[in-house]
Amino acid sequence: MPAESATSSPVRQPVAGQNQQPEIHLSHRWKWSSQQAISFLMQQGVENPDVISLAAGLVDPASLPVAETRQAVQELLAVPARGRQALQYGTTAGVEPLRRQLVQHLARLENVEPDSLGITPQQIVVTTGSQQLLSVLSEILFDPGDICLVAAPTYFVYLGVLEGVGARAVPVQTDNDGMRMDDLERQLGLLEQAGELDRVRMIYVVSSYENPSGVSLSADRREQLVEISRRWSRENRILVLEDAAYRELRYDGPELPSVWSFDRDRSSVILAQTFSKSFAPGLRVGFGVLPQELVAPFCDRKGNEDFGSASFCQHLLAQVLAQGQYQSHVEEVRRACRIKRDALLQAAEQYLAPLEGVSWLQPHGGLYVWATVPEHISTGFDSPLFQHAVQQTGVMYVPGELFYAGEPAGRRRCQMRLSFGVEEPDTIREGIRRLAESIRAITSYQSVTSYQSVTS
């Protein structure tokens, strides 16, 4: 059984063809993949192009590396034999030059020598963005009804991936240090009591600057997480999937060791990363470091899906990493995103702080600020606030309820994710001003109508 859908958008049903042709029968897999909130969000963006988007989770478009890419392609295609290699099929797991560069890249991020990493390029798989890593991994690990523990809140698109394979997402409480380890143990205990411990396959965690909360898992908890996953691995191994998509977007605060670094024998933690935030999403290059015995099963499934991701993009990125243009580009992305984060936080101080019951977290990195409005104001797609923001003041956010697994009734409905990646600083400030205006409008309307909903 899939978890409940994370969106309140209307169900899209296939329609019958022309000429009285009977309906096309669609699979359960399709049903589990449909009604994803991200489709509804993208549609809202298309239908309301003049709205300021504090919704899209993209990096600064102005910083996309056109010059760096042009130079790398020139080098790559300068020697015909090498150019032909880049235009040929690669292997399903990814092309060798990139996988070798990724060992160096990881060593830099982990602050160790490549030889001390304890992995070979053969443990690295390259995917079409880290999204495909999350998807293929879920395909090979979860049968319908299997369980994944997730933070509450967590990355809503991964909740959709879990739905897509019919898995159950069990929420674990969080605080300002990320997923709470005491609640993780409590949830595992409850599952054990229910006789379902053998259905637990994985614990999913966005370790740095979590999407949506911006919170990072503390160093202590990173070590504990690995220890807990091992201690509760009885009949089956409980893996940890560390989604480190944002680790390179650090603006201040401490640099934390990865969860993966605490998995000494590289048997329990899967590390997922991407170049979509730090370089260019259009290349669609993500990668994962897998326990050795998962590599072949992963490639079995990925081979069935696509024979391997675009080798041209992989060779291109290997060239970028080898030439050293990458580091300076990431510095530039950080600089640009930090300015935008500061713009959002300053605007929040100016426009949101005066509103009663409105608060937000201050992230040290990533792309998101997590805000909470008074409990009686709902932020969902069908709420008066969302409608007012999109249609009256002209600003869009992502409703907080999308980021919670489990029954809709149990989700907090008074939160929102505000992204600062896409818009320019002045536009971000204007967006927050508009949001404050909408919150004020809904608050005063609701107090007039004794907190009754304005929609009926």
Next chain:
Amino acid sequence: MPAESATSSPVRQPVAGQNQQPEIHLSHRWKWSSQQAISFLMQQGVENPDVISLAAGLVDPASLPVAETRQAVQELLAVPARGRQALQYGTTAGVEPLRRQLVQHLARLENVEPDSLGITPQQIVVTTGSQQLLSVLSEILFDPGDICLVAAPTYFVYLGVLEGVGARAVPVQTDNDGMRMDDLERQLGLLEQAGELDRVRMIYVVSSYENPSGVSLSADRREQLVEISRRWSRENRILVLEDAAYRELRYDGPELPSVWSFDRDRSSVILAQTFSKSFAPGLRVGFGVLPQELVAPFCDRKGNEDFGSASFCQHLLAQVLAQGQYQSHVEEVRRACRIKRDALLQAAEQYLAPLEGVSWLQPHGGLYVWATVPEHISTGFDSPLFQHAVQQTGVMYVPGELFYAGEPAGRRRCQMRLSFGVEEPDTIREGIRRLAESIRAITSYQSVTSYQSVTS
């Protein structure tokens, strides 16, 4: 239930991790995707690098378009705003500039004006090679146990995709005009009698220069196929998936209208194409034209898997198509492949014709020659012939039995697919000479031992 595995390679089992960690539990989806013959074949290629490969289904590596790609990238990145667009996320269905070019491209192939095609760019989805099109389509159409009718023989990798979703492949007899329509009706009748007509979702056909047989479906049968699929669509629509991967690799013989062109209201046939054969596999760009009501379900599933294929490669290919470098490149690929086909056919005349009971088909396009040896000689991975060819004379082919769906006992075991795409003409001739030597060796050995197998 999945169909029987199409390979005789040994089962790969996950092994337990270090430190007595319990095993990683893998899903049914993984099991259905494992043991694919293509993995075994690729491994054979890696382990025997000096062997002449008449196995790999790749185009002429020397013709890969390095200069064309370099020029297109320069144009694409010359204007920063356009370059940034190519480095940004696209939409799940594919980027607009490419989908618009694909309408023009299809119109050229169908010999009609774009306006007469009866489709919009919104009915075209762009995928990571046509492999992903086949995979995602199968995900949304087949529940475990659902049925797909396929030619015998047919593209073995698609048989693996069907296994991967737990679907059943039902073989339909073929002759030199492709899938036999009388046997298709007979199989549909048998399924109706068995009460399983409502489980039939699709008929899969490689319409031009079929992989592996090189045979094309005749024009008459193309029209009949659409008519039959509609007539047997009672409670559910039975779709036709036309895999036209090789349609542009025509060397002689007639130019046939697509099966898709007979589907007047665009409601029954899915047309799948790729640029992996005609331009460059490393870009991994394939596409499909779908009945309108399938587009949204397709994108639901693809969104879950990767948010869309690499937009950089899509913009690059749109540029290539717009600049008109594409047509001249395809001409060049055709010229090179035709020389290689002729080299293989001439060598077969010289070396294989003298061998009793050996025959082959003469393809008008594509990359494959389908050969048959005497009935008592098996060609499989574990056969004396395959072992002798790979280890003694040094040549590799793809065993014919892989291309048959259904029970292994019912498959013909005395055929092989010979590819002429990868090696140079002289090497192809030497490969056929070696193959003849191996066939002669096995034939004489088997007549000495009264047709008993040399392995025991």
